[in-house]
Amino acid sequence: MKNKRCIVTGGCGFIGSALTRLLIKETDCQVLVIDKLTYAGVPESLKEVGLDPERDVDNDISTLNSQLATLNSEKRLAFLRADICDQEAMDKAFAEFRPDTIFHLAAESHVDRSIDGPGEFIRTNITGTATLLQAALKWWKQHPSFVFQHISTDEVYGTLGETGYFTEKTPYSPHSPYSASKASSDHLVRAWHDTYGLPIRITNCSNNYGPYHFPEKLIPLVILNCLDGKPLPVYGKGANVRDWLFVEDHARALMLVNEKGADGETYNVGGHNERTNLEVVETICRIMDELRPKATSYLDLITFVTDRPGHDLRYAIDPSKLMGELGWKPRENFESGIRRTVQWYLDNEWWWKPIHEQRYSGQRLGKG
Template sequence: MIVTNSQSPPLLVTGAAGFIGSCLVRQLIEHSDAQVLSFDALTYAGNPLSLGAALQSERHQLIRGDIRDADAVRAALMQQRPRAVLHLAAESHVDRSIHGPAEFVSTNVVGTLVLLQESLAYWHSLPPAERAAFRFLHVSTDEVFGSLDAGDPAFSETTAYAPNSPYSASKAGSDHLVRAWHHTYGLPTLLTNCSNNYGPCQFPEKLIPLVIANAVAGKPLPVYGDGANVRDWLYVDDHARALRLVLERGVPGQTYNIGGNAERRNLEVVERICAILDARRPSSAPHARLIEFVRDRPGHDRRYAIDSRKIERELGWTPQETFDSGLIKTVDWYLGNADWVRCVQSGEYQRWIERNYTAR
């Protein structure tokens, strides 16, 4: 339980039990003296076990709450008095957004609106010094910029928005709200747009963990279309380091692009995973025999690429992992954490959550 009377004000992290959020919380507990208040609805992709040692830290508290619940958000802000809100809560899987767009608009747009409204009221309640130090960091995606052709320059902070999926449209909407709350009301916001993340604790519906899990199980490895769609890959620990820098040194009202400088075709990614697994599990090699091309999803963007020069120049951040080093670490983590994969795929952890965490 966080006690703030004699300690520095905490950081409130929404979506803290998700893939990126849990990595950020683990880093904050391990590499800083920050108090951390994790706020998460604990839906299918939010797993408290992903918080690792942070879950037992005296500097950490986990609240089960929905960002669309104004009362729950208000209570967390007013009772815990955070010095910043780090907003990572979102529905994020494109395929799910195609089949159920309303949930994405509800969480990503309406949820962000509620969080902004309550944060603004809380910010106004702070004494001048705390008001000046407060920050609202909103974490978004490169998908809001749309699709690039092969020769196009990478997305910069000034690239026009052109979202092509219900997911990216909902994230674009949330970005616009954050900008509006800064320019209209003066809320000291920071906004980041990142490229495709990968690494430990990612729910196995996204490409890399899905391919690893399927390959280990001897199941088909689905590749959309011709496999030539290009993504810029960012190791999640590098992303979390960037977010910590933006929080502490970023300029309110500014946007920072965060990329891994690692553009790869989807088929290349799958083939590289297969090669690593061939070395780790040679008895099942070659894993590439499991690759299966499937019908492309509607509106599939061809290429994303991030220009990270602004955050490199202004804040001194660069990715520490290459795509190959990060992918090896990722494969090894999934191979070493088969119980985690089994629990999230079976839904067993959701039953554990219902027994141990009551919604606020």
């Protein structure tokens, strides 16, 4: 991407921060991160690209103009703490920053939490997306090359049996409050395209993993429980299959779709890395046995727990449209990506320890 002005919503989250780091390190784009900083927002994830977690976290809409005035070819990242459901703030962010594009990632993202409390998922994922679409529509009328890119999930397609893949044509059949809220937001984005002509792209990706992943999700939870010597919870029999995507590969796909994708199109993102949950946990244990050996194997910590209600059996992406039409190829396979991830957690206690101690320390969520 060259010389663009990009809004990234949810830029202090797992995927949004990976995208923002790449945009700052590997392009000359200017980026405005918009994030409410919920429990899942971690400004420290942007420290390596210049966000100061002490100084910048309270930058609200009243400080936006002065912040934007400091942007130049050296300082290309600005931060706005705001709720995407706040229409006035979103309108102002568009009018002042004058974006060429928005990558919309802000969401409530954890299926288990959506089972315990769906309200916030409906508000942020559906109302928040509609609010942004309205702000974008007003701005696009002044800036016709603007593109709205929505980042969504393969969970909107429901579940697969033992065979087959999700394609862009698979009918929607979401099962959890999370996936239903994401399906709704996808429909809204398409509706703004079909009704008003707003230029859009949608990407639906498989499960991401990698550095800076909030420890409520399976892979970081297992790594941190290994380090704490705590049981490693595996839902049901561990037979559910997910198609694992290294987060930087995903971020690169998002930039490619933004640049080269066609208006109104959907692209599925996945790298053919299907693993059962049990295989994932066992792989982490074996890497931990090698990198942080102890008297007994980490495999002994595996504990089977009651399954998640409505747990989809298998997700698997057919990425041939993204690969064939746009030439995307993942750089990591599961073996290389998971090793990098475990090593990152071993090397970056400064990032996860405060989260682990103050925000989330591994308690079971979403039993229904």
